[in-house]
Amino acid sequence: QVQLVESGGGLVKPGGSLRLSCAASGFSFSDYYMSWIRQAPGKGLEWVSYISSSSSSIDYVDSVKGRFTISRDNAKNSLYLQMNSLRAEDTAVYYCARSLEWLTLPADLWGQGTLVTVSS
Amino acid sequence: DIQMTQSPSTLSASIGDTVTITCRASQRISSWLAWYQQKPGKAPKLLISKASSLKSGVPSRFSGRGSGTDFTLTISNLQPDDFATYYCQQYNTYSWTFGQGTKVEIK
Numbered sequence: 001q002v003q004l005v006e007s008g009g010g011l012v013k014p015g016g017s018l019r020l021s022c023a024a025s026g027f028s029f030s031d032y033y034m035s036w037i038r039q040a041p042g043k044g045l046e047w048v049s050y051i052s053s054s055s056s057s058i059d060y061v062d063s064v065k066g067r068f069t070i071s072r073d074n075a076k077n078s079l080y081l082q083m084n085s086l087r088a089e090d091t092a093v094y095y096c097a098r099s100l101e102w103l104t105l106p107a108d109l110w111g112q113g114t115l116v117t118v119s120s
Numbered sequence: 121d122i123q124m125t126q127s128p129s130t131l132s133a134s135i136g137d138t139v140t141i142t143c144r145a146s147q148r149i150s151s152w153l154a155w156y157q158q159k160p161g162k163a164p165k166l167l168i169s170k171a172s173s174l175k176s177g178v179p180s181r182f183s184g185r186g187s188g189t190d191f192t193l194t195i196s197n198l199q200p201d202d203f204a205t206y207y208c209q210q211y212n213t214y215s216w217t218f219g220q221g222t223k224v225e226i227k
Contacts (some may be wrong), residue, residue: 035216037216044207044218044219044220044221045156045164045207045209045218045221046218047215047216047217047218050214050216059214059215061215095163095164099211102211102214103152103211103212103213103214104152104211105169105211106154106166106169106209106211106216107154107166108166108169108175109166110163110164110165111163112162112163113163
């Protein structure tokens with residue numbers, strides 16, 4: 001079954017850290033660009049970060065630069081997001097999504113999301 | 121960053137209606153525009169890529185048009201399953217950006 005499954009969300013205090021994971025199955029993970037996209041409660045979608053298939057190209061939205069780190073392990077068919085120095089405004093459902101190419105194809109498969117809540 | 125502006129924010133319609141959602145980019149993005157459908161508590165689903173290419177399995181009552189800065193998503197013969205929130209997204213730059221969403225609700 002072709003799917004993406006996120007995990008690792010939860011409640012964390014401001015300034016804390018969390019590591020999200022995304023497990024891919026049913027397709028050739030190493031062929032795809034992967035991204036993290038988040039959605040604050042009741043709000044719209046915000047792209048957070050992407051990583052190329054070989055990890056050679058990475059980018060982040062300005063608001064998380066220096067705090068979040070995206071990585072992947074193609075041998076384990078897994079994508080990660082290390083989130084440090086978390087703020088209340090990082091509270092959101094975090095989705096992982098795949099794209100066969102960057103700049104010419106959108107995300108055609110999304111996971112179900114994992115909720116991150118930053119609160120004291 | 122490229123800003124994406126959708127209108128309207130909310131749209132009330134009846135079963136069988138034809139509705140159109142507009143998306144405007146702050147700069148030209150050629151046809152690198154996608155449309156997604158999202159239902160409450162669920163992940164977004166891709167409907168259309170490259171402004172007008174319907175994803176396999178998506179009903180033909182969905183159609184997209186436009187290029188440059190102005191785009192539309194039209195849903196013909198609105199069905200109960202179509203009541204949801206719709207987002208446009210540009211993927212012309214390394215930093216993707218989304219419209220703020222249009223909620224299609226039952227009149």
